[in-house]
Amino acid sequence: MMQSLYTSSTGMLSMQTQIDTTANNIANVNTMGYKKSRAEFADLMYKVMTYAGTSTSDTTKSPTGIEVGLGVRPTSINKIFTEGSLKQTDNSLDLAITGKGFFKLELPNGTEVYSRNGSFKIDENGTIVNSDGYKLVPEVVIPEDATNISIGTDGIVSVTQSGQAQATQVGQISLTSFINPAGLHAMGDNLFVETDSSGQPIEGTPGENGIGNIRQGFVELSNVQLVVELTDLITGQRAYDANSKVITTSDEMLATTNGLKR
Template identity: 50%
Template sequence: MIRALWTASSGMIAQQTNIDIISNNLANVNTVGYKKSRAQFQDLLYQTIRAAGSTTAQGSMNPTGLQVGHGVRLISTSKSYEQGDVMQTGNALDLMIEGDGFFQLLLPDGTIGYTRDGNFKIDGEGRIVNNDGYILQPELWIPENATDVIVGSDGTVSVILAGEEMPQEIGQIELARFLNPEGLINIGRNIVRPSLASGEIQYGTAGMEGFGTIAQGYLEMSNVKVVEEMVNLIVAQRAYEVNSKAIQAADEMLQTANNLRR
């Protein structure tokens, strides 16, 4: 009976963490480029009381075994990299990747971070940066006398200078992608970093060799579906309650046994 207490408690702990993950998804429903997470569970060790296929005293074979499990644990969280909803902004430096790929950002420690958040700005030196001031890689400078910025679907960046009508090309945005994007490490600020599990980094031009195209004046919003997360929240809550009922039932059975009198 003590086994039931610990087994059910492991279920409560797992569902509590599951609700934490669902809550984070709901909190980021309006975060640009956010990718929803999903909890994945794994059953724990089993106590084998009778092995399947063992021989009985009569020389026959047991067709089934007798095993008792010891609960559940949260084994991992996986990210869904399906395309998020599209929001039209009309801003020249709002960029969205339609398909596979990440923008590259120079982080303060000198390493490169990767993001799907295409909400860019221009800093005091004319460089294209994100909301935290991290510089888009490769670096692009917008001239002071530029009146408009044009970004092509292949990432080509052009500007129209004051007094001129024809655009002048100043550079190109390079995209990166990974064999296993679910292996990326989330560090916050809409940025991920590679790991050994994410595989080798591949660089390329938007719209070529499987990379997505770039849409100017649009942002990719979160791919969180509120209704789906609310259903998951209800299921997790009910699972938590059921495990608490199992603990109560085990406790009542122990109490009954404790109250036996000869």
């Protein structure tokens, strides 16, 4: 059986992974805080017929060997945590991070998760939550009679209450960074979970120790560049087609061999 049949099938499967990854990026082009993914590949082992340096005579050696590759495999799908563009909304509870860092949220079961999506709301108790009702950590509660909410670049939350001229500080928003954010597990809903590969969460005040600042009245858009993704989609499709052509050609060669007569 011709090895090229199996080799090309690995290429088709790998390009399917590439196109699936690109399709997810394109689908999330308007998802706030979304970070694009990139599929990465490596060649498989080689079938060695002759090793380089094999003696060809008493005084000469082969300068190159004869090694036939057996295909390709996906090695990782890497999250790219470059910043997306900022969009001004003038909503006092829309927050964007400029620089490194994540907002920390708490799920109903107590699990801590992290997100770059800073589109927040206020629940029935005045607590700042995300669109799914997950509380921001540390918890910040806005008084019922607050007439204005101000959030500084350092995360300090101040409100002006009815009948008062001076603003009152009601909380402090902190940010969390990781030494390897690409190691975070993406669980959907713009949320990430800590893993052994991401390293321990490093919590700090916005604007200090390399952690980014907070911008009130803005949201961070997806960092997907549509032109790049469409180019990758075309490249993946062409590579998939090329691998299928190799399978067709190999099949035709086998048919020719089967048709030989003595």
